[in-house]
Amino acid sequence: MKDYRRLTEDEVLQLKSQSCLADDWGNVLVAEGFNSECVHHTRFSGEVKLGVFDAEFTLPGGIKKHSGLRHVTLHNVVVGDNCCIENIQNYIANYEIGNDTFIENVDIILVDGLSTFGNGVEVAVLNETGGREVLINDKLSAHQAYIMALYRHRPELINRMKSITDYYSNKHAATVGSIGDHVMILNTGSIKNVRIGDYSHICGTCRLTNGSINSNVTAPVRIGHGVICDDFIISSGSHVDDGSMLTRCFVGQSCKLGHNYSASESLFFSNCQGENGEACAIFAGPFTVTHHKSTLLIAGMFSFMNAGSGSNQSNHMYKLGPIHQGTMERGAKTTSDSYILWPARVGAFSLVMGRHVNHADTSNLPFSYLIEQRNTTYLVPGVNLRSVGTIRDAQKWPKRDKRKDPNRLDYINYNLLSPYTIQKMLKGRSILKDLRRVSGETSETYSFQSAKIKNSSLNNGIRFYEIAIHKFLGNSIIKRLEGINFQSNQEIRQRLKPDTEIGKGEWVDISGLIAPKSEIDRLLDGIESGSINRLKSINACFSEMHENYYTYEWSWAYDKIQEFYGLNPETITAQDVIRIVKSWKEAVVGLDKMVYEDAKKEFSLSSMTGFGADGSHDEMKQDFEQVRGDFESNTFVTAVLKHIEDKTALGDELIKRIEHIEE
Template sequence: MYQYRKLTPEEIAAVEALGNTAEEWSLVDVSEDFTPSQLIGSRLEGHIAIAPGARIIRSRVKNYRLGENTLVQSVTALECRSRSSFGNGVDVATMNECGGRTVKIYDTMSAQIAYVMAVYRHRPETVAALEAMIGRLTEARSSEMGEVGRNCRLTGARFIREMRIGDDVEIDGASALVNGTLRNGVHVGVDVKAYDFIAAEGARIDNGTTLERCFVGESCIMDKGFTAAESLFFANSHCENGEAAAIFAGPYTVSHHKSSLLIAGMFSFFNAGSGSNQSNHLFKSGAVHQSVHLRGCKFASSAYIMSPALEGAFTMVMGHHSYHHDTSIFPYSYLIEKEGRSVLMPGANLPSYGAVRDIEKWPARDRRTIRRDVINFEEYNPYVAGAMLRAVDMLHRLEEQDPDAPLYTYNKVQIRAAGLQRGLKLYNKAIVAALGAMLDKGESSTRYNGAGRWIDIAGQYITHRAAEEILDAVDRGELASLEAVDNAFRVFFVHYDDYAHSWAEQTYAALLGRTPTVEELNGAIAAGRNAHAAMRAATDADRDRDCSLDMAVSYGLDSDNEAQRRDDYYAVRGLKR
């Protein structure tokens, strides 16, 4: 903390000569090295604290502390008009527009705690305990004075009211920021309007974006007129142009098109094509329905889902779907529309280079420095592998019901016989690759028992049992702070490889019907490598098809010969000749 003092009569006369006025100069505190040139043409009201090097130029400031080397210039009003919690404790009606999954946001919120509060409504004691922790944090964050941290630049903005601003924050031309928190390194740009919100470290909110009751997670980007209400966005999400209403956007949720609407649903590692839309039109009981698009789902242009609906991880959705499907046990599938019906192609996304590219690009595009959200990037993991095992079992059961059927129905979708057989082959090969990869990492240990069903908590793979144990500890009061809860999830994350190894070993034993020998485990690892290589050969072939000269249509427009067209294509695509 800095040593503050009052202005001397000579300094008051000097700052008034520079065009400054104050409601009461005795309420203005300055650092020992203050000079009158730090204030030019400004109006000060209420309590003001000015740290070394902070400057206020042609602005009105009320009830604020300014950090070292911070600039406030041409701001219509930087003011704290009443006691505020600066966005902490704001209720956000995520996932369900009627508010049944309301999450109280706070400035250090992780995706995992938000997920628990939104999804685990069947555990009211747990939700109440977490809300009580947030209530205590909210009260601790509350103050009669706003704050601006060190090395900040607040320029050309209109109204900044009841805001707590961290270090190294830039606000350039924002229209209205009201009742919120900007953590360190946030950038807020021209014409932004945001109310009752929090932006985590490194977030960027720019170019006419409008937010109302939202949490914007670490290193997220909201840009180009994007509008969002009652929504949560977690690490590295990037949304532009379109609209979101009541969504839980887990890590890497991406929407770039003006015509895209994300509404009343949960997403993560998601990409919305142009014209993507989900509707919540079954209003007999109000807007109570929701859709969940599990990790890695992707919507093709003009894809449409009528809620409620649920897709398996890494599903590509094309066409219109209004029959309320549940394909959660079928990861890496295509869900397409054919003759007005929803048709599932199990595992069809496994040979796609696009899926491989997505999985590889996410860790490479991680812009975070704090990493408050726990994120697993592993391609081969117990969560998806477990789903594939259930998918194989279901496909066999469907086939056994009628071996000669040309078409099967499962949870409102149709599966063609040829697609069923192809899905079995693809899933079995992927299961071998996954088991081998997990057996090849981590160690066998009774301390890290990965048995049972795994879940994906907003980017973190964890056993259902371990998650329940954490929440039971919350209920018992053993985890009494938000930091303690986050740390419990993080401890599992640190030992993820060992838990995954344990799951793979137990799963392999169940498939064999006995405990595998060391030689058999080594054989499974070798088989996994071979299966992975075969799968990569398929995805590489898919990539090669996409990069072949067959795709050079429209290249070399003014070329005189095929060689020039080829050279233009290779130069633009960045491909080797």
């Protein structure tokens, strides 16, 4: 604790001569080394503590300002060392201000009564009329919010989670706010009941009310011009800029909201981007991106999602109000002018084109296209597996993770193929085979729920899913047997045995975290029983699941390898493994070749339309190559070719290592 002393008579006289006033000079305490020359036109009220004013700030453009107080009213305020506070039109009340902080041209900064600073605010996500409220807090993860919003069939669990959040909110409630170290607040309107973390930069902001800005030295937060935030929490590393308006929103780590983006009753988790458009009651899981002025996201759950311009959904059928909701599973995208009438569920990594009003559920047919023709939804299953765009997306997400904060709130699994998506493909393959069996192999179209599937699409879908299943199971077995020189089938069998039983059965995607359902249930049982009763403990459980992903993944894959290839764990041999690896090699190379062909379309003659504006065919080609490069040297294309080469070598290496083992 810093030692403070009372002002000397000389200091009081000097302050008075510099147009300073105090209700009671005895309530103004100062640190050793305090220099009264740096305080002008200041009014003190209540208890005020002042640090030293030794440092100088250099502002953009080169102007220098010495720390101190000028033209400001302080009521119950602690000012740290080397702060510069000037031109506060109204006053600053009930705040502790850290060291090296610069505050200039602000209307008012105050805490009025007891505040939880945005913690415990109820956000009516997914259903605007209520029923799925998530209580936001500083430590909120996407996974925690997912459970609070969607597991309403377990009321005791929800009550426990609410009381855990309430405990946290009450523990952090205070009548005094804090502004951290190295904070800059410039040309800003009113700040009321807001806790501001270290290294925050707030410039030109209109209004901030009842919230927390969880900035720190490793991941500063920036709030920019024209921004209005009410009942909010903004996590580390995020930028909210250019007239964005947020009402009852949680903004996760390293999100970017700008260009007049408007959101209410919404949750945005790690690395989301929102610009120009509008969000209402959405659950935006990690990497949800929307850039366009004409795009409205409403009452939906998304993650790893890119919304095309003019994307729209309806949660209102003009009967009982806006009570409908929908889910687009991870990686699903919408094209320009797409529309979905909720309720609906779109499978993982699917593409939605056109207007869909028939409430389809394609969750067991991932990697599909949903295309509308004459008000009918046509489904093309599995086709997105061969799309160059899907592979590019999977590669770009880890690179676009901008989180610098060592304490990450969300545990994000980037894998395109995982037990979660492969279990869906296994179900999808069965669905498609059953459709073919029931309706006959020669049917032109098949009906699945409210969608139509063409004959060729159905047969291709089965083939695409089988390729992906071979690829995933082969990958898993190669990884498991990596780097060991086996001498017998017994050694191989021993190594193939999983390290744990956890992982068998169903898997779920809890908004970015892929985990066995059994482990999620174990956590929920712990919360219900009261043995897990802190936000910190809940997040530690998610962390553990994330850390052990590959251990659990192998338990699931080993189970499915036996089922899919009809093998007995007691009699599996090197030759069985070699057969699986050969199928895997065929699948990997086959899929990469399809991706390669898909990429080629981007370099076709029709793609060159508009290049070489005023010249001949040759100039068009040359212009195209200058802008886009040629096909063979394109970085993505070379990566695909390298992938074919590397994976072939990997499979060959394992075969070589075990082919000498006799049956």
